[in-house]
Amino acid sequence: MSAETLIEYAIIGSMCTVGLSMLLATWRLLRGPSVPDRVLALDTLFVAAIAELMLFGMHLGTPIYFEVALIIAMLGFVGTVVLSKYVLRRDIVE
Template structure:
Protein backbone atom coordinates (compact mmCIF):
# COMPACT_ATOMS: atom_id res chain seq x y z
CA UNK A 1 0.00 0.00 0.00
CA UNK A 2 2.78 2.46 0.87
CA UNK A 3 4.46 1.79 -2.48
CA UNK A 4 1.32 2.90 -4.30
CA UNK A 5 1.19 6.12 -2.28
CA UNK A 6 4.87 6.82 -2.95
CA UNK A 7 4.44 6.30 -6.69
CA UNK A 8 1.35 8.55 -6.67
CA UNK A 9 3.36 11.20 -4.81
CA UNK A 10 6.14 10.91 -7.38
CA UNK A 11 3.63 11.52 -10.15
CA UNK A 12 2.26 14.60 -8.39
CA UNK A 13 5.74 15.99 -7.77
CA UNK A 14 6.54 15.33 -11.44
CA UNK A 15 3.48 17.35 -12.40
CA UNK A 16 4.66 20.17 -10.14
CA UNK A 17 8.04 20.02 -11.89
CA UNK A 18 6.37 20.37 -15.29
CA UNK A 19 4.45 23.44 -14.08
CA UNK A 20 7.62 24.96 -12.62
CA UNK A 21 9.49 24.31 -15.86
CA UNK A 22 6.69 26.02 -17.76
CA UNK A 23 7.04 29.07 -15.49
CA UNK A 24 10.82 28.97 -15.89
CA UNK A 25 10.58 29.08 -19.66
CA UNK A 26 7.64 31.44 -19.86
CA UNK A 27 8.16 33.71 -16.83
CA UNK A 28 7.85 37.37 -17.74
CA UNK A 29 10.43 38.62 -15.22
CA UNK A 30 13.71 37.41 -13.79
CA UNK A 31 12.35 36.96 -10.24
CA UNK A 32 9.63 34.69 -11.63
CA UNK A 33 12.27 32.56 -13.29
CA UNK A 34 14.41 32.44 -10.14
CA UNK A 35 11.41 31.34 -8.10
CA UNK A 36 10.58 28.67 -10.69
CA UNK A 37 14.16 27.41 -10.58
CA UNK A 38 14.02 27.27 -6.79
CA UNK A 39 10.76 25.33 -7.03
CA UNK A 40 12.44 22.90 -9.42
CA UNK A 41 15.24 22.36 -6.89
CA UNK A 42 12.74 21.61 -4.15
CA UNK A 43 10.75 19.30 -6.41
CA UNK A 44 13.92 17.44 -7.39
CA UNK A 45 14.72 16.97 -3.72
CA UNK A 46 11.22 15.62 -3.09
CA UNK A 47 11.52 13.25 -6.06
CA UNK A 48 14.84 11.90 -4.82
CA UNK A 49 13.54 11.38 -1.30
CA UNK A 50 10.45 9.60 -2.56
CA UNK A 51 12.57 7.44 -4.87
CA UNK A 52 14.87 6.60 -1.99
CA UNK A 53 11.87 5.60 0.10
CA UNK A 54 10.57 3.44 -2.72
CA UNK A 55 13.87 1.61 -3.18
CA UNK A 56 14.66 1.61 0.57
CA UNK A 57 18.18 2.96 0.11
CA UNK A 58 20.02 5.89 1.65
CA UNK A 59 22.05 6.97 -1.38
CA UNK A 60 19.27 9.15 -2.74
CA UNK A 61 18.95 11.03 0.55
CA UNK A 62 22.58 12.09 0.30
CA UNK A 63 22.05 13.21 -3.28
CA UNK A 64 19.01 15.21 -2.14
CA UNK A 65 21.14 16.92 0.49
CA UNK A 66 23.73 17.91 -2.11
CA UNK A 67 21.03 19.30 -4.41
CA UNK A 68 19.59 21.26 -1.46
CA UNK A 69 22.95 22.89 -0.73
CA UNK A 70 23.64 23.71 -4.38
CA UNK A 71 20.10 24.98 -4.86
CA UNK A 72 20.39 27.34 -1.91
CA UNK A 73 23.70 28.76 -3.13
CA UNK A 74 22.34 29.08 -6.68
CA UNK A 75 19.25 30.93 -5.53
CA UNK A 76 21.28 33.34 -3.41
CA UNK A 77 23.70 34.07 -6.25
CA UNK A 78 20.94 34.60 -8.82
CA UNK A 79 18.99 36.85 -6.46
CA UNK A 80 22.08 38.88 -5.71
CA UNK A 81 22.75 39.24 -9.42
CA UNK A 82 19.21 40.45 -10.12
CA UNK A 83 19.36 43.02 -7.32
CA UNK A 84 22.82 44.47 -7.97
CA UNK A 85 23.86 43.14 -11.40
CA UNK A 86 27.10 42.08 -9.72
CA UNK A 87 27.84 38.80 -7.99
CA UNK A 88 31.19 39.54 -6.35
CA UNK A 89 31.29 42.41 -3.88
Protein backbone atom coordinates in the same frame (compact mmCIF):
# COMPACT_ATOMS: atom_id res chain seq x y z
CA MET B 1 -4.43 -4.97 0.87
CA SER B 2 -1.44 -4.81 3.18
CA ALA B 3 0.11 -1.71 4.69
CA GLU B 4 3.29 -2.07 2.58
CA THR B 5 1.27 -2.14 -0.63
CA LEU B 6 -0.68 0.92 0.39
CA ILE B 7 2.53 2.78 1.22
CA GLU B 8 4.03 1.83 -2.15
CA TYR B 9 0.94 3.13 -3.96
CA ALA B 10 1.14 6.36 -1.95
CA ILE B 11 4.83 6.80 -2.81
CA ILE B 12 4.23 6.19 -6.52
CA GLY B 13 1.28 8.59 -6.54
CA SER B 14 3.37 11.21 -4.76
CA MET B 15 6.17 10.77 -7.28
CA CYS B 16 3.71 11.39 -10.12
CA THR B 17 2.38 14.51 -8.39
CA VAL B 18 5.87 15.89 -7.76
CA GLY B 19 6.78 15.12 -11.38
CA LEU B 20 3.78 17.14 -12.54
CA SER B 21 4.83 20.03 -10.31
CA MET B 22 8.31 19.85 -11.86
CA LEU B 23 6.79 20.11 -15.32
CA LEU B 24 4.76 23.16 -14.28
CA ALA B 25 7.81 24.78 -12.69
CA THR B 26 9.80 24.15 -15.86
CA TRP B 27 7.02 25.81 -17.85
CA ARG B 28 7.23 28.86 -15.54
CA LEU B 29 11.03 28.85 -15.87
CA LEU B 30 10.84 28.95 -19.65
CA ARG B 31 7.86 31.29 -20.01
CA GLY B 32 8.14 33.46 -16.90
CA PRO B 33 7.33 37.09 -17.59
CA SER B 34 10.06 38.43 -15.32
CA VAL B 35 13.43 37.41 -13.90
CA PRO B 36 12.19 37.00 -10.29
CA ASP B 37 9.52 34.59 -11.57
CA ARG B 38 12.23 32.53 -13.22
CA VAL B 39 14.41 32.53 -10.10
CA LEU B 40 11.44 31.36 -8.05
CA ALA B 41 10.68 28.63 -10.61
CA LEU B 42 14.29 27.45 -10.44
CA ASP B 43 14.11 27.32 -6.65
CA THR B 44 10.85 25.38 -6.92
CA LEU B 45 12.57 22.93 -9.26
CA PHE B 46 15.32 22.41 -6.70
CA VAL B 47 12.79 21.67 -3.95
CA ALA B 48 10.80 19.34 -6.21
CA ALA B 49 13.97 17.50 -7.25
CA ILE B 50 14.81 16.98 -3.58
CA ALA B 51 11.31 15.64 -2.91
CA GLU B 52 11.48 13.36 -5.95
CA LEU B 53 14.83 11.93 -4.87
CA MET B 54 13.59 11.34 -1.33
CA LEU B 55 10.51 9.53 -2.64
CA PHE B 56 12.60 7.50 -5.05
CA GLY B 57 14.94 6.50 -2.23
CA MET B 58 11.96 5.41 -0.14
CA HIS B 59 10.59 3.46 -3.11
CA LEU B 60 13.86 1.57 -3.66
CA GLY B 61 14.73 1.32 0.02
CA THR B 62 18.27 2.64 -0.38
CA PRO B 63 19.77 5.55 1.58
CA ILE B 64 22.10 6.85 -1.17
CA TYR B 65 19.40 9.08 -2.66
CA PHE B 66 19.04 10.93 0.64
CA GLU B 67 22.69 12.01 0.44
CA VAL B 68 22.23 13.13 -3.16
CA ALA B 69 19.17 15.14 -2.09
CA LEU B 70 21.29 16.83 0.60
CA ILE B 71 23.89 17.84 -2.00
CA ILE B 72 21.19 19.22 -4.30
CA ALA B 73 19.74 21.17 -1.35
CA MET B 74 23.10 22.83 -0.67
CA LEU B 75 23.67 23.64 -4.34
CA GLY B 76 20.12 24.93 -4.70
CA PHE B 77 20.53 27.26 -1.75
CA VAL B 78 23.78 28.70 -3.07
CA GLY B 79 22.32 29.03 -6.57
CA THR B 80 19.25 30.86 -5.32
CA VAL B 81 21.35 33.26 -3.24
CA VAL B 82 23.64 34.02 -6.18
CA LEU B 83 20.76 34.57 -8.61
CA SER B 84 18.90 36.77 -6.13
CA LYS B 85 22.01 38.86 -5.54
CA TYR B 86 22.46 39.21 -9.29
CA VAL B 87 18.85 40.31 -9.77
CA LEU B 88 19.11 42.93 -7.03
CA ARG B 89 22.54 44.42 -7.82
CA ARG B 90 23.39 43.20 -11.34
CA ASP B 91 26.76 42.18 -9.92
CA ILE B 92 27.72 38.95 -8.17
CA VAL B 93 31.21 39.85 -6.91
CA GLU B 94 31.47 42.96 -4.80
